[in-house]
Amino acid sequence: MTLQSEHIDFIIKDLHRRGLLLDGFKDEVVDHVCSAIEGEMARGERFMDAYQKVISSFGGNDGLQQTQDLTIQYENKKLKVMIQNYFTIAFRNLKKQRFYTAINIAGLAVGVASCLIIVLFVMNELSYDKHWSDNDRLFRAQSEIKFGDNHLIMAVTPGPLAETLMKDFPEVESAARFWNYDTYIFKHGDETFKEPNSVFADSNIFRIFDMHFVAGDPHTALKEPNSMVITQKIAEKYFPGQNALGQSITSNSNKSWKITGIVDNAPKNGHFHFNFMLSLVSVEYNKDPNWLSNNFNTYVKLRKGADAKALEAKFPTMIDTYAGPQAKAALGADFTMEKFRAAGNKIEFTLIPVTDIHLKSDRMAEMEANSDITYVYIFSIIAGFILIVACINFMNLSTARSSNRAKEVGIRKVMGSMRSHLVRQFLTESVLLSIFSFLIAIGLAWMAVPLFNELALKELSIPFQSPVFWLLIGGCALITGVLAGLYPSFFLSAFRPVNVLKGNLALGTKSGVVRGALVVFQFWISIVLVVGTIAVNRQLNYIQNTKIGFNKDQIIVIRDAYVLGDQLQSFKEEVEKDTRIISGTISAFLPVSNTARSDNTHWPEGKAPTDENMVSIQVWRVDYDYVKTLGMKIIQGRDFSKEFLSDSSGVILNQAAVKMFGYQDDPIGKKISTFAESIIDGTKKLKTSTIVGVVEDFNFESLRQNIGPLALFLEKSSGRISFRFEAKNTQEVIKTIESQWKKLGPGQPFDYSFLDEDFGNMYSAEQRLGRIFTVFAVLAIIIACLGLFALTAFTAEQRTKEIGIRKVLGASVSGIVVLLSKEFGKLILIAFILAAPVAWYGIDKWLESYQYKTEIGVFVYLLAGLAAFGIAWLTMSFQSIKAALANPIKSLRSE
């Protein structure tokens, strides 16, 4: 039989009265009771008797209660409920402590965002040239030559090397060359284009670098003379909407180049970025047999399993075989390679993995300026530092607030919380904070990446589509949360409830050797970064304002002046007529990098050239107005002059060259000789020049390098034309020059720059480094101060009563401010003492690479220390003063 509705109502009501409340469990018990009563009643019992019997089988009221309690306990073990509980409590706590939560999240988010950007940067740096297939078998051959006082470390090698490697060494699968990476001028229709990133290449270059061909055949593309391979971007530019394959473009020398292949645009993260690859067979020079000149970038692909080191070991024999006879022919019959080596000289070829070039190669004649592995290290360290500083904030705030939570921990423990429960509770809070911070960090990084790209000249982007990225971010958020929460959670959960609840444990105010140590560490990092930043910026300033031996200001340089041909001289004269133009000079050789360079060996006239007296010097071809226009200083003899016809065989040396030739007394009138190659028949003949003057040493390479020997000759060199102009009306001067240019060379591109800018560009890597360094150092300090700010706020809050009593007893406001600041002030002092030697060591290492370096005096360290202290004090003073000014009545009356 089934129970009536009123019976069921009675049962529900009565069970409720007996204290049955647990949702879910209540319904279950009601159903059980009903079923049991039905069973009893079926055996003839009356309802009330049956009901009493069933209740007593539960054990009466007590039994019911106990069952319910047990059930609750077991239910709480359910993971879902537990986690839900952790989350609820975590959210409540975080919300209750808005101020600290905000500081925690902000600090961590900024830290993580900085880290994220730096990691993107570092990964980008490490990814260079990894996109070639078989990149573990790709190498670049490079050379090192030491001869007398000359020591050349070059990225280029002799022309015949590639062919010899393929012929003589079976382990070489392929070897190919690039030559003359430069800017060329092309004409298409009526328009003229300047094309940087153009190069000549061997036809088998695509066997080494497997560029993707959109059209054309990589095997035959560069086999024919006057054929070329271009990128898609260029194809679009010259032949929009058409099929560029098979079309032709004319170069400035009226040669027509047929497009035989179109490749994908060069990836950004490669050590070269060619737009035009012209077939090297088009130039006669490709057959240059000279083993003693280095002009080709040679790349090698080894066979599978071949050992690069073993191959390198065979190079000396190859040099003896091929370079030896040529050297003998040039230097005389008694030359032998053995004697050459015995004198401390060397010619050496080595192989560098292509993937190492971007970060580890800094040689003469690199195709593009490379980066430096040091930067990768420095930035990784900075990223680590910033993250550590942010995590320390987190730990410090959590432990500091522990006294507020000590009571909570005590009560929880009394109520039966296990230590593991508490650890989990605190870890949940920190992981939650961490995840939240990471989300904000991603947003911040997303906004900051474009700014960073501008700063670092990169094209980074956050890989939102990549699941690996999200996995990594999620993993990092968890790990950071756990790491940051580990110490506080164990620290807090170790409290003994008796002590805590009795109030014997006064934590938070002064406790904390660990917290002190962490603050010291934070400021240690900050001070190191500040000193580093000041040092980098000082060195940059020093470089740019140091005496460089010429006047770089107010000079405009027009590139590719040769396009004017015979008109160039009249262009110069026309422009010089303008009163604002002081003087002009035609020469491709300028004292900034990326202008023309050439060198040749000279020796004092009348002596036989030997290892001892030969000097390899820079040979610069200039005109009469060169020294005057560039503001160099003649310190002995005179400048070139049209009054002396003999000046065509004269030479001006710099001080370094005079020293190399060993002229003790007056060098003027002395003669130097060299072999000059005849342009007409290629024969070499002796050329002798008379020294007419000595120019003061001027820097013509980066100030990382010493000033080398240099000679100025009166010869034609029409690559560039430069004008010195008066300081005012720069824009008008440019306009005047441009209109003259347009008149004499219609349709030719007018491409100019200012010498001081070009000079600055030589140090753009350092400038970028300086700027990036500054940004991240400032961020680290801000994050550290954020933590300090919250810590002082906390201390002040803890000591409100103490401050109140002190004030009542007559303490002054300033006394209290000092009292509150003293504790942290001491820590910062310790941090400074520990940071100074480390910073000194690091800077010393970095400056070693500079020939000209600034002095980083004690002053800089003091400045950094003071700055850190000042910023920290400002941060603290806000809270201290607020606490000191508070009315003691308020703090003492309550409770």
Added chain:
Amino acid sequence: MHSPELLKGTLQTIVLKVLKDHGKMYGYEITQRVKELSDGRILLTEGALYPTLHKLEAEGLLKTEVVNIGKRIRKYYLLTAPGKALAKDRVSEFVDFINTMSSVLQVKVG
């Protein structure tokens, strides 16, 4: 009737096995079934049964289905996959135990 002391360690095994043999059951049904199988010699008390059921549920060995019957709400328990595996283990473990006990106590079973 067997003493509750003896039953204490076997309660989970009984519940798991009964649910394994009968599929889904509600609390009262389980007590009745056990009573029937033991000829009234084993009476599961509600005070022990329900906490055990909730514990097994919390551990993921049981799942529940709720059915409305008029004013009453009936909660059925049934085994999850790990619950089924455990039921088998527990029974064979218990058989082992009986055999051991019979050698220890020097008596023959059944």
